[in-house]
Amino acid sequence: MTIRSILPFIFLVSTFAKVSAQYPGWQQAIDYTMDITLDTTLHQYHGQMTAKLTNNSPDALNRAFFHLFFNAFQPESMMDVRSRTISDPDSRVGSRIVELPESEWGWIKVESLKVNGKTVEFTHDGTILEVQLNAPIRAGKRATFEMTWSAQVPRQIRRSGWMNKEGIEYSMTQWYPKVCEYNHDGWHTEPYIGREYHGIWGDYDVTIHAPKGYTIGGTGVLQQSMESAISSGTWNFIAEDVIDFAWAADPDYLHSTTKAGEVTLNFYHQASEEYNENWAELPEYAAKAMAFLNELVGPYPYPQYSIIQGGDGGMEYPMATLITGERSLRSLVGVTVHEMAHSWFQAVLATNESLYEFMDEGMTSYVTTLCMRHLFAEAITSGFPHRSSYSSYINQALSGNEEPLITHADHYQTNRAYGVAAYSKGEVLLAQLSAIIGSNARDQGLQEYFAKWSFKHPGPLELKQCMEAASGLDLDWYFQYFINTTHTIDYAIKSVYENESSATINLERIGAMPMPQNITITFANGVIEQYHAPLTMMRGNKALADNETLLPDWPWTHPTYSFTIVTSSPIVSIELDALRQTADVNRDNNTVSFEVEWQRIYQRN
Ligand SMILES: [Zn+2]
Numbered sequence: 001m002t003i004r005s006i007l008p009f010i011f012l013v014s015t016f017a018k019v020s021a022q023y024p025g026w027q028q029a030i031d032y033t034m035d036i037t038l039d040t041t042l043h044q045y046h047g048q049m050t051a052k053l054t055n056n057s058p059d060a061l062n063r064a065f066f067h068l069f070f071n072a073f074q075p076e077s078m079m080d081v082r083s084r085t086i087s088d089p090d091s092r093v094g095s096r097i098v099e100l101p102e103s104e105w106g107w108i109k110v111e112s113l114k115v116n117g118k119t120v121e122f123t124h125d126g127t128i129l130e131v132q133l134n135a136p137i138r139a140g141k142r143a144t145f146e147m148t149w150s151a152q153v154p155r156q157i158r159r160s161g162w163m164n165k166e167g168i169e170y171s172m173t174q175w176y177p178k179v180c181e182y183n184h185d186g187w188h189t190e191p192y193i194g195r196e197y198h199g200i201w202g203d204y205d206v207t208i209h210a211p212k213g214y215t216i217g218g219t220g221v222l223q224q225s226m227e228s229a230i231s232s233g234t235w236n237f238i239a240e241d242v243i244d245f246a247w248a249a250d251p252d253y254l255h256s257t258t259k260a261g262e263v264t265l266n267f268y269h270q271a272s273e274e275y276n277e278n279w280a281e282l283p284e285y286a287a288k289a290m291a292f293l294n295e296l297v298g299p300y301p302y303p304q305y306s307i308i309q310g311g312d313g314g315m316e317y318p319m320a321t322l323i324t325g326e327r328s329l330r331s332l333v334g335v336t337v338h339e340m341a342h343s344w345f346q347a348v349l350a351t352n353e354s355l356y357e358f359m360d361e362g363m364t365s366y367v368t369t370l371c372m373r374h375l376f377a378e379a380i381t382s383g384f385p386h387r388s389s390y391s392s393y394i395n396q397a398l399s400g401n402e403e404p405l406i407t408h409a410d411h412y413q414t415n416r417a418y419g420v421a422a423y424s425k426g427e428v429l430l431a432q433l434s435a436i437i438g439s440n441a442r443d444q445g446l447q448e449y450f451a452k453w454s455f456k457h458p459g460p461l462e463l464k465q466c467m468e469a470a471s472g473l474d475l476d477w478y479f480q481y482f483i484n485t486t487h488t489i490d491y492a493i494k495s496v497y498e499n500e501s502s503a504t505i506n507l508e509r510i511g512a513m514p515m516p517q518n519i520t521i522t523f524a525n526g527v528i529e530q531y532h533a534p535l536t537m538m539r540g541n542k543a544l545a546d547n548e549t550l551l552p553d554w555p556w557t558h559p560t561y562s563f564t565i566v567t568s569s570p571i572v573s574i575e576l577d578a579l580r581q582t583a584d585v586n587r588d589n590n591t592v593s594f595e596v597e598w599q600r601i602y603q604r605n
Contacts, residue, residue: 488512
């Protein structure tokens, strides 16, 4: 039984009846067998593959598409032009592609292609290969693609290529002709502009012939001993139920392993006097991180995970990551934790990252923050763990350049707008639920989401449903506002009228986005009281602590809200959202403090 078939089955019995109407109940399936011969003189390779695509959709497929990512690394490619014309280019790309000599371009040229034994016509269109099928692949049928191709590995520019800035010879990511995803909302044939991938789960059996003496790490499990692979130059990896396959090769890699429960963690890096110590400490942190993430989100389902020096920063792949390695310990652990955390969101849930990038980067950032806090507890002084994402998002919102979270990952007008939305606002999306449904319901919702939607490509609605199920609250409004609009949150204390025995507090919603309110009142006798005003449209309220008092609902249509409390001591201060769980863009109007005297009136100007 494969991983994919075991994991969901555990949860299927209890959750099947609740599966949403949008979820179709099928996924395409693909199995690749590849044989690759690497020429390290020309930086080229030759490949042949058999890819068996099972069309589990109810639709007949008349065409098929493959990604040819390496074709992005040529002058005038979409990636090149985009990176030279966007107002804030990624410094790793900039104008580097247009300046490459032809011998350093990347390309993939398909030489032959047969489908079910018969030659078919195909067209190279930049980073996509279009295949005209002789006969449709009917619903429920399997088609066998037999392909030969040659490729030139680009000089390392973005993620993949030969000779990265730290001297790693081959970072082989987005490197082979990969069948595009067809799912319930159609084909996904995104040209390669710069970011995010989508793929079909399947089994990969990849044999790589490299010069003797090279060490290769990557996705999958090596089928022979590393010593025999190094001396023979033949490397066979098998990976089950993955959406992609990545590898890296270098003659100078040092390799070590450790265990995280049943999972083997592999480490590959080059010897470096300055950084060896950090790499020596990394395995212990990585094992602790995997244990923490297993607990927080759900069990990591693959047999191994490889942390490999390579690439141009950090990039996630199934069962592997390529990271740059010349880093401080904190930075090395930070990038490892982030990329490892992607395993849950990019590899196993595998939301379409082009459409819903915040559900990959944002959710990954959210758990990374918590994991780093766990690993470096002694280094954390105080405060809300997600505060840097909150301030990054709030600054962008106030700048006027924010674009909605729902924007396609490649189509933001600036790289900054993408980065803040996908990473920071995406992290806030989850963190902020603590103010709406409470931390316990949010944590439970996250685990249920992973259990229910693993290996199914969920989208925002599936996440919303799990948070609703965990809390019993209606969250349509929250996901609509926060994902589809750039409306901001700003609540204020409008006025306070106090006499000897009571106080009336008037609040105001200034921002367009509604949000339930937590109100902290401190009295002169030292007592601190908490009040909670839910939104009417939530149809309930989060679980309250013993010292919290539930106030009547606040209808979102009403810009102001008033409540009166009985007092036995004068009020010293009132604060909205004292825990800073909401992304309130203006905190100056959240607090009122009084000198202690009776008969006061406060009115905000
Ligand atoms: Zn990431």
